[in-house]
């Protein structure tokens with residue numbers, strides 16, 4: 001296999017990791033040489049093309065859901081740091097990629113595998129002077145010096161959590177040490193980045209949803225702890241999809257709606273001031289698939305409504321279905337110039353009027369609205 005073929009195979013092997021900046025709804029594509037490019041939204045709002053690739057798909061672990069697990073019968077290869085750096089810079093030169101997401105299987109221990117990724121990143125930064133976006137995966141069990149180097153070189157790093165508790169991880173990644181190998185490393189990343197004010201795009205993580213029998217409430221409780229105590233920038237939720245040839249190939253796939261509800265809940269926490277504990281869960285601790293979490297919260301809290309749009313705080317406006325951060329901000333700004341007293345005024349602020357009307361007063365009046373039937 002030549003270098004380009006290896007890069008293509010390792011790009012294909014990296015597609016299962018969603019913990020890049022891509023997030024839900026982004027679509028991978030191949031470049032003209034068959035390498036995997038992802039449109040990725042950066043924390044500053046820019047969208048760039050990201051090459052997502054593994055240093056190697058050789059792995060000594062045996063995670064039950066993973067196509068690269070040691071017992072999987074797949075073609076294995078590895079790229080030398082110089083070769084991977086050259087492939088990437090070639091793509092940068094052609095305008096095909098602007099950023100790099102680099103992960104790896106674990107071959108020869110976490111630190112040896114990390115050192116190859118760090119060498120790649122170092123060549124890019126020092127030899128080629130690449131100043132663009134770089135996301136490095138920190139492998140479970142990596143040492144503190146390896147983490148420090150990764151944090152120094154990258155814009156963003158991530159350790160995949162995969163499951164919300166040690167008990168759940170044992171079901172799908174029996175070789176991994178949840179507390180020491182993953183949670184402790186997440187704390188180290190936070191401490192190192194805080195000390196040096198590094199990692200402009202922060203630390204992220206990914207969870208496989210639905211493979212280990214965990215509930216949404218268990219997932220969100222753990223993610224909340226990471227937001228509070230490990231400086232997590234954001235979590236990525238990946239609905240489990242069985243892969244042929246893995247021990248979980250006949251496990252039921254997780255509905256994509258479950259992934260979507262988790263992203264909505266996460267968004268409500270990060271941008272709307274909700275706490276995960278406030279959301280409505282079913283008896284199994286899952287977010288109902290049939291209803292939007294914010295709408296469901298409003299429907300179960302009639303005592304909080306209606307809200308007078310002309311006097312409500314921004315925080316209260318954000319509780320109204322159909323009003324988001326942008327429209328809440330505009331309402332607060334514009335109402336100083338005159339009272340909002342008609343649905344058209346609310347619409348002009350960017351609110352989704354049909355959703356919002358049952359929950360608001362406009363200048364003391366409850367506006368007429370039609371119940372949505374479906």
Ligand code: SF4
Nearest residue numbers: 059061063066069105
């Ligand atoms: S550590 Fe687990 S998830 Fe990562 S490549 Fe190896 S088998 Fe796959």
